Amino acid sequence: MTARRPPALMLQGTGSDVGKSLLTAGLARAFTRRGLSVRPFKPQNMSNNAAVTPDGGEIGRAQALQARAARVPLSVHMNPVLLKPETDRRAQVVVQGRALAPAEAADYQALKARLLGSVLESFAHLEAEADLVLVEGAGSPAEINLRAGDIANMGFARRAGVPVVLVGDIDRGGVIAALVGTKTVIDPADAAQIRGFIVNKFRGDVRLFDGGLTAITERTGWPSFGVVPWFRDVGLLPAEDAVTLERPIPQAERPLRIAVPMLSRIANFDDLDPLKAEEDVAVIFTPPGQPLPRDVDLILIPGSKATLADLAFLRAQGWDVDIIAHYRQGGAVFGICGGYQMLGRRVHDPAGIEGVQGSQPGLGLLDVETTLAGDKILRPVSGTSVTGTPLYGYEIHIGRTQGPDTARPLLTLPHGPEGAQSADGSVGGCYLHGLFASDAYRAEFLAQFRPERRAALGFEARVESVLDGLADHLETHLDLDGLWAVAQTRGGA
Template sequence: MTKAIMIQGTGSNVGKSMIVAGIIRACVRRGMKVRPFKPQNMSNNAAVTSNGGEIGRAQALQARAAEVAPHTDMNPVLLKPQSATGAQVIVQGQIAGHQEATAFGRNKAALMPRVLDSFNRLATQCDLIVIEGAGSPAETNLRSGDIANMGFATAADVPVILMGDIDRGGVIAQIVGTQAVMQSADNAQVRGFAVNKFRGDRSLFDAGRDDIAKRTGWPCLGVIPWFDGAHRLPAEDVMDLPARSRSGGAGCVIAVPRLPRISNFDDLDPLAAESGVDLRIIMPGSPLPGDADLVILAGSKATIADLAALRAEGWDTDLAAHIRRGGRVLGLCGGYQMLGKRIADPQGIEGPPCSVEGLGHLDVETVMAPIKHLSLKQGNHPASGTSLSGYEIHIGETTGPDTAASWLTFDGKDEGATSLNGLVQGCYMHGLFSSDSFRAAYLAQFGVASSVAFETGVEATLDALAAHIEEYFDIDLMLEMAGEV
C-alpha cells in the first residue's frame, strides 16, 4: 500500500523544498521507501537524471534524501524561464517547446495526464510519496487548469498540509487568508498546517498557533525553527543566490556576476563552503571587484540575452581589465559561450534568429542548435591527475582553435578550451567543484588549501535536517493524514 501527502505553501520560498527533503530523509531513517514528487516546477537550476532527462534541482536533492537516483517522473513538468514572459517547457525530462505565460496558462491542463502518469509510476515503487506544491494555492487567478497545487491534489485525491513562513511576518493572515480565498473543495483536501522558519522562543507563538487552528479548524503539525544548515544544501531558487556569498572574508576572491537568467548556480556551492574562498555574488549596479583572483561566468538559460545584460552593466569592461591585470576567468556552459568570439542562433532557439559578437577572450565560436545535450559523465583533470564527475545540460556546439587546448577529459573525449595566455578557460561541464580532489587541485593555484569534504557534508546536513524535522514536526500525525493512492 502506497500513501501520499502534499506540502503546499502560502507563498514562494516558504521552505517547502527543504521541509520535503527533511521529511523524506526522516521517513527513510524509519525504514520506509520514499519518493519525492513535484507536478510542476519553475527553475533554471536543473539536474540531469540517469534516464537522460532533466528535473528541478530541488527534486534531485529530495531524491538524494530518499537515497535513490533522480528520475524524470519526480518532476514531470519543468518551466525554465528564458524571458520576462516566456519559458522553455520540459515534459517528463524532454523539451516540449517554448511558451509565453499566457499560452501556458491556457494549455497547462492538457499536461495533467502526463503528470498523473508519472505520479502513478512512482506509486508502484515506494511506501510513501511526499509531494511539493509550487507557489501558493491562494493564487485564485491560476486555479483554472492548475496542475501544481490544488488542481493536482484534487485530481489525485491527495491530502494537503499547508506551510506558512513566519520569518516574513503575517503568518496568521497567510494561513487563514489562504483558507478564506480557496474553493470549498480545495479546503476539504487540507488536513493541517505547519509554520516554518521560527526564530527565538517558540512558546511566544502558542497563542498565534492556537488562533490559526481555531479560525481554520485545521490542526497544527508543528512550529519549525529556522534550520541553520539550510545554506549547506543546494539551492534551487535564484532568490537564495546572494546567501551563497561569503563577502568580506579573507582568502581567494572569486567574483560571480549575477546575470538575469543565471542557471545551475549550485556549481558555486562547494566553493562557498571553503573557508579560504571569499565568494562574491556581484549584483547589478555594482562593478566587478578589482581585487578578484578569479571571475566565474556561470551558466545561463538565455546566453545571448544575458551577454547583452553583462555589457549593459559594464561588466565586459571590468572583465577585460581583470584579465589585463593577470586575473583568471572561468566560463561554465553559457558563460563559456559568452567568452568566445561569436554566438550564432540561426534557428531562433533562444529568441529571434541572430548572430552576436562574444566577449572575445577565447578563440571559439558557438552555434545554437535544437538538440539538447543531457548526460552524466565521468572525467579527469589531466593537469592534476584528479578524477571528477559532472553533467552537461546545454544547447549549442562550440568550436575553434582554443579547443585544442582543452583542459578536461570526459568519457574519453577532450572538453573545454583555454586562451593562448592561459588566463581564460571554459567548459560545458557542470558539477566540477563537487569533486573534492579536483576542487583542491584547482584552488591550490590560488593558494587555497581545501578543507571541505563537500558531498559528505551534504549527507550530514540532510541527516541533521531529518533530526530537526523529527523534533519539531509531527511525522506520525502526517503519516496518519496521508492518503492511499
C-alpha cells in the same frame, strides 16, 4: 471494493520560498531512516537550475536533492513538468525530462490541461514503487486566479486524492494572516483537502507562538503539526531559486576571492556551492547595477538559460569592461556552459533557438566560436582533468563550441576532450556543470590561485551530514507520526 492507494502527502505553501523544498527533503530523509521507501514528486516546477537524470532527462534541482535525501536514483517522473524561463514572458516547457517548444505565459495556461495527463502518469509511476510519495506544491493555492486548469497545487491534489499540509513562513511576517487568509479565499472543497499546517522558519522561543497556533486552529479548523525553528545550516544545502542569491550569507574576510556576475537568466548556480563551502574562499555574487569587484583572484561567469540575451545583459551592466580590465591586469577568468560560450569570439543562433535569429560578438578572451544548434545534450559524465585528477558532473546545453583554443582542453571525458584554454592559461571554460563538487578537482582548481593551500573539505559528505541534521531537526519539532497518519488517509482509486 475500493482499492487502497499508497500513502502520499503534499506540502503546499502560503507563498513561494516558505521552505517547502527543504521541508520535503528533510521529511524524505526522516521517513527513509524509518525504513520507508520514499519518492519525491513536484508536478510543476519553474527553475533554471536543473539536474540530469541517469537516462538523460532533466528535472528541478530541488527534486534532485529530495531524491538524494530519500537515497533513490533520480527519475524524470519526480518532476514531470519543468518550466525554464527564457524571458520574463516565455519559458521552455520540459515534460517528463524532454524539452518542448518554448511557450508564452498566456499560451502555457491553455497548455496546462493537456499536461495533467503526463503529471498523473508520472505520479502513478512513482507511487507504484514507493511506500510514501512526498509531493511539493508550487507557489500557493491562494493564487485563485490560477486555479482553473491548475496542475501544481489543488488541481493535482484533488485529482490524485492526496491530502495536503499547508506551510507558512513566520520569518517574513504575517503568518497568521497568510494561513487564515488562504482558508478564506480558496474554494471550500480545496480547503477540505488541507489536513493541517506547519509554521516554518521560527526564530526565538517557540512557546511564545502558542497563542498564534490556537488562533490559526480556531479560525481554520486545521490542527498544527508543529513549529519548525530556523535551521541554521540551511545555507549549506543547494538552493534552487535565484532569489537566494539576492540575500547572500555574510562571509568573513577570506583570502581567495571569486566574483560572479548575477546574469538575468542565471542557470545552475549551485555549481558554485562547493566553492562557497571552502573556508578560505569568498564567492561574491555581483547584482545588476554594480561593478564587478577588482580585488579578486577570479571572475567566474556561470551558466545561462539564454546566452545571447545574457551576453547583452552583461554588456548593459558594463561587466564586459570589468572582465576585460581584470584580464589585462593579470586576473583569471573562467566560464561554465553559457559563460563559456560568452568568452569566445562570437555566439551564433541561426535558427533563433533562443528567440531571435542572429549572432553577437562574445568577450573575445577565448579563440572559439559557438553555434546554438542541434539537440540538447543531457548526460551525467565522469572523467578527469588533463592532469588525470578524477571528476564528475553533467552536461545540459544546446550548442557546439569550436576553435583553436579547444586544442588546449581542460577535461578528458568518455566522449573526448572538453573545454578550452587561452594560450597564456589565464582564461578557460567548459560545458561541465557540477565539476566543483569533486573534492580532488576543486582542490586542483583552487591551487592555481593559492599553491600553498591544503583542502580538507569533503563536500558530498557534508551535504549528507546536513541532510541528516535537517531530518533530526524535523523529528524534534514536527509530529511525524501525525503526518504519516495523514498520508495514509488517501481516498480509494
